[in-house]
Amino acid sequence: MNIRFIALAVLCSLSAMSYAQTLHLPDALQRSIQNYEKIKAKEALVAASAENTNYQKSQYLPDLTLMAQQSYGTINAQNGPLYSYGGLGIASTSMPLAEQNWNAAFGSLYLANINWNLFTFGRIKNQVKLATADQKIAGADLEQEKFQHQVKVGAAYFNLMASQRIKYVQEKNLDRARVFMTTTVSRAESGLIPGVDASLAKAEVSNAQSARIKAYDMELEYSKTLAVLLGEDYRAFILDSIYINKIPRLQEKYVANISDHPSLLWQRSKVESSEKAEKLQRSNALPSLSAFGVVQGRGSGFDWNYVQDNTAYSSSYKNGAGIDRGNYLAGLTLSWNLTNVHRYGAKVREQRYKTQALQNEYLLISDELSAQAQLADAKLKNAIENFEETKIQIKAASDAYRQNMALYGNGLTTIVDLTQSLYALNRAEIDYEIAQNNIWQALLIKSAALGELSILLNAI
Template sequence: MFTNHPLRLCVLAVCCLCSSSAGAQVLTLKDAVQTALNNYGTIKAKAYYLQSSQASVKQAQREYLPNVNISGQQDYGTVNGQNGPLYGLNGLSVASSGLPLPKQNWNAAFGASYLANINWDFFAFGRAKERIKTAQATAFQNEKDYQQEQFRQGVKVAGAYLNLLAAQRLTRSWERNLERADTFRAVVVRRVKNGLIAGVDSSLANAEVSNARITLTKARDLEQEQANQLAQLMGVPAQTFQLDTLFLTRIPSVLTDTANMADHPILNFYKSRIALSDEQQRYIRTLQYPAFSLFSVYQTRGSGFSSSYAQDQTAFNHDYWEGIKPSRSNYLVGIGVTWNLTGILRIHQQSSAQGFTSKGLQEEYGLIDQQLKAQTVLADTKMKNALDNYHEAPVQVKAAGDAYLQKTVLYKNGLSNLVEVTQALYTVSRAETDRDIAYSNVWQALLLKAAAVGNFDLFMREF
C-alpha cells in the first residue's frame, strides 16, 4: 500500500508548480484595461442605456404609424331613451339607444357592438420627424457617453497600473535599503564588540534598521492601497498583482501627438448634449402648430330589441345568440384638425427654457475645452521635466552608491564616523526612490498627454 506514495508526491508537486505558475501570471497593462472595460459596472450600465435609447428610436419611428383599433362588446340591459342634453364626462355615462317611451319599463335583452377604427395624424408641421430626430439625438448622446466612459475608465486603470508599479518598485528600493542598513549594523556591532568604536554607534545603527523597517512597512501599505484601487477599477476582487515592468526601462517611442482635440471623447459627449438640447427645442416648437388627422370607423351592431319596439314593447327577444348577431352596420371616413390655441403661450416659454439650457451646455463645453487645452500644455511640460529626470536619475544613483561604498570602507578603517555613513545611506535611498519615480513619471506624463488630447491609443501603442 506504500508503493503509490512516490507517484502521489510527484503529482502533488506538479500541481503545486502549476498553481504557483498560474498565481505568478503577469498582468499586462492591456489586459488590465480590457478587463476593466469588460467588468466595470458603470460601463455596463451605460451600454444598457445606449441599447435603451436605440430601442426608443425605433419606437419613435413607429409612432408615426396610424392607430388601428378593434373592439367588441356584448351587453345585457334596457333601452329606455330620453330627450335631453348629456356630456360623456370621462366616459362614465351609458350609451343605451332607443326612442323615448311614455313611461319607464325594465324590458331587457342582449346587444353587441363590433368596431374597427383607424386614426392617423398624417401632418403636424414636422412634429413626427422632430420626435424621431430627438430620439436619435438621445441615442447619439448615450453612445458618446458610453465612449467617453470607456475612455475615462481606460485612463483611470492605466494611471492606477502605473501608480501600483511605482509603489512596487519603491517597496523593492526600501527592501534594499533595509538590507544595507542591516548589513551595516552587523559591521558596527562587530566593531563595538571588538572595542574598536564606541557602543553608542551600535544603538544608532539599530535605530537606523528600525527606521528602515518602518519605512518599508509604510511602502508596503501604500502598495496594498494602490493594488486595491486597481482591483476596484478593474471590477475584480482585491488581490496581489504581478505587473509588467519591462517597459519602465525605456522611454516611449512617441512623445508627441497631432490628434485633433475636436475628436476628444469627452468633448464629443458635451457636443452631443448640446445637439440633443437643440433638437429638443426644435421638437417643442412643433407642438404649437395644429395637427391634421385622417380617421375612419366601421361599426356593426346586434340587438335583441326589434325595430318595432317603440310601437310594441313586447317585440324583444331574450335569446343570447339573437342579441349578439350583427344586424346593422355603419361606416365613417373623415379628416379633421385640432389646434390648442392657448398652448402657443405655454410652448413659447417651454422653448425659451430649452434654449437657455442649450446655452448653459455650451458654456460647460467651453469650460471643458479650456481645461483640456491647459492640460495639454501641462502634459508637454511634465514630459520634458520627466525626461530630464529620467536621464539624470542613473547619474544620481551611481554617484550615491559610490559615495556610500566609500564611506563604509572609510568607516571600517576608522577614517569616518557613523553620521557620515548614515548620511550616505540616506543619499542612496533617496537616489533610488528618485530613479523609480522618474521612470514612472515619464509614462505618467505620456498618459496625461493622451488623456488631454483624447487619444488613448497614443499611450496604449507602447505596449
C-alpha cells in the same frame, strides 16, 4: 494580530497559489472596459435609447383598434341633455317611454377603427430626430466613460508600479542596513568600537524594516484600487517591467485633433440633441391632419317596434349577440389649437437658452482640455529633466555610501557619517524611481488631454 500583517499574509498566500502572469498595460485597459459594472450599465442605456428610437419611428403607423362588446341591460331613456365626463356615461338608446320599466335584453357592438396622422407638419419627424440624437448622446457618453475609465486604470497602474518600486528600494535599503549591523555588532563584540554603535545599527535595521512595511502597505492599497477598476478579484499584480527599464519614445510633435476628444464629442451630442428638441417644440405649435375610418356592427334583443309594443323584446343571448345593423364612417380631421402658437413659443425660447448653455459648456471643456494639453507638455519636459538629475544624485550617493562604508570598516569615520550616507542613498534611489515613473504619468496626462491613449501605448 495587527490587521495590516493579516492582509500582508493573505496577499502573499494568494500570490503564491496563483501562477505568475504579467499584467501588461494594453491588456489592463481592455479588460477594464469589459468587466467594469458602470460601463455595462451605460451599454444597457445605449440599448434602451435605441429602442426608444424604434418606438418614435413607429409613430408613423396608423392606430388600428378592434373591439367586441356584449352587454345585458335595460334601455329606458328620456329627453334631456347629457354630458359624459371622462367617458363614464352609458349608451341606453330608445325613444322616451311613458314610464320606467325593467325589461332587459342582450346587446352587442363590434367595431373596427383606424386613425392615421397623415401630416403633422414635422412633429413626428422631429420626434424621431430627437430620439436619434438622444441615442447618440448615450453612445457618446458610453465612449467617454470608457476613455475616462481607461485613464483611471492607467493612473492606477503607474501608481501601483511606483509603490512596488519604492518597496523594492526599501528592501535594498534593509539589506544594506543588515550588512551594516552585522559588521557593527561584530566589531563592537570585539571591543574595536563602542557598544552604542551596535545599538544604533540595530535601530537603523528596525527603521529600514518599518519603511519596507509602509511601502508594502501602500502597494496593497494600490493593488486594491487597480483590482476594483479592472472588475477583478483583489490580488497581487505583476506589472510590465518595461516601464522601469526604459523611458518613453517621445515624438517631436503629436498629431491629435482635440475636437475629437470623447468628452467634447459627448458634449457636442448634447448640443445637437437640444437643437432637435427646439425644432420639436416649434412643430408642436402647428396643426395636424388626420384620416379616420370606422366600421361598426350592432345587435340588440329589442325589436324595432319596442316603443309601440313594450313586449317586443327577447332576453335570449342568441338574439342580442348577432349583428342586426351596420354603419361605416370615414373622413379627415384638421385640428389646430391656436393658443399653442403662444404656448409653445415660450418652450421654444426656453430650449434655445438651454442650447446656448450647452454650447457655453462645450467651449469651457474645450478650453480646459487645451490648457491641460499645454500643462502636460510642460510636465513631461520637467519630468524628463528631473529624471536626468536623479541619475547624477544616485551616482553621487552610491559613491559616498561605498566610501563611508569602507572608511567605517577601517575605523576612519563615525557611524553618524555612515548613517547619513545610507539615508542619502535611500532617498536618491526613491527619487530616481519616482522620477522615472513621473515621465510615464506625464505622458498619460497628455494622452488624456488629447483624447488619444495611443500616444501612451505607442511610446512603449
